Amino acid sequence: MKCCSKKERLVALPCFSGFSLPEVAAALIILALVSSSVLTVYNRCIASAADSAQRYKAFWVARENMETLLSGDSVTEMAEIGSSDKYPQIQWQTNVETFYEPITERMWIQAICSAEYTDTAGEVQTVELTHWLTDLTKKDVLEIIEQKQKEQEQLAEQAEQAEPDEQGEPDGPEPDDEVKPKPDTKNPLGLPDGYEDWPIDEIIGWLRDNGFF
Numbered sequence: 001m002k003c004c005s006k007k008e009r010l011v012a013l014p015c016f017s018g019f020s021l022p023e024v025a026a027a028l029i030i031l032a033l034v035s036s037s038v039l040t041v042y043n044r045c046i047a048s049a050a051d052s053a054q055r056y057k058a059f060w061v062a063r064e065n066m067e068t069l070l071s072g073d074s075v076t077e078m079a080e081i082g083s084s085d086k087y088p089q090i091q092w093q094t095n096v097e098t099f100y101e102p103i104t105e106r107m108w109i110q111a112i113c114s115a116e117y118t119d120t121a122g123e124v125q126t127v128e129l130t131h132w133l134t135d136l137t138k139k140d141v142l143e144i145i146e147q148k149q150k151e152q153e154q155l156a157e158q159a160e161q162a163e164p165d166e167q168g169e170p171d172g173p174e175p176d177d178e179v180k181p182k183p184d185t186k187n188p189l190g191l192p193d194g195y196e197d198w199p200i201d202e203i204i205g206w207l208r209d210n211g212f213f
Contacts, residue, residue: 047120057087058115058127065094065113066129075109075133077144084115091116098136098144100208107136107204138200145203149189 061084069075075096084090095112114128136144190210195203 051119051125054089054117054119055125055127057084058090058117058125061087061090061092062113062115062127062129065092065115066111066131069094069096069111069113069133070131075111077109089117096133100204105201105204107141109133109136136200138203141200141203142196145189145191145195145207152189 077098078094078096080095081091081093084092092113092115094114096109097112098107098109100107109132111131111133112128114126116124116126119125191206195206198206
């Protein structure tokens with residue numbers, strides 16, 4: 001009889017070892033850096049979206065005020081401020097004013113509607129809309145001059161009434177005192193006589209040269 005022997009082969013299986021402490025610490029640090037970057041970008045996106053929403057609200061308020069002005073039959077110089085009924089956090093301001101346009105050398109009436117809001121960084125931002133309404137005719141310019149003269153007269157009267165009279169009325173001026181001429185109450189702006197008959201270009205040129213705009 002033959003005796004058969006079987007040879008057993010031992011197969012070496014791979015051996016897996018765990019991560020070391022430095023490797024785990026390095027992985028956690030990398031994960032923390034990536035997570036912080038993602039959170040930073042996420043917060044910026046949220047802030048940007050919130051600021052865009054506030055800016056749209058401010059633009060809506062300014063546009064509504066401008067449309068109200070444009071839908072009117074006439075406008076006058078004005079300056080108004082307030083807060084929106086729909087968005088109480090939005091503050092608005094509306095100005096209608098005259099201005100001199102140097103290229104065409106003409107005077108215009110413009111409307112400026114602005115709205116302010118506070119962004120997520122705590123800074124005040126402004127949305128402003130400007131619209132040129134119409135140019136001024138000679139009649140409009142003369143009316144504006146007359147209105148400014150009336151305002152100057154009222155200011156002069158108020159200043160005289162508010163001036164304290166501590167020493168009483170003097171009997172007469174002292175020899176060394178200069179007698180100051182009183183301003184012309186009929187023409188406090190100092191316009192030359194007969195300016196009503198000037199063409200509009202000369203009136204605007206005189207106002208420009210004397211620093212009224």
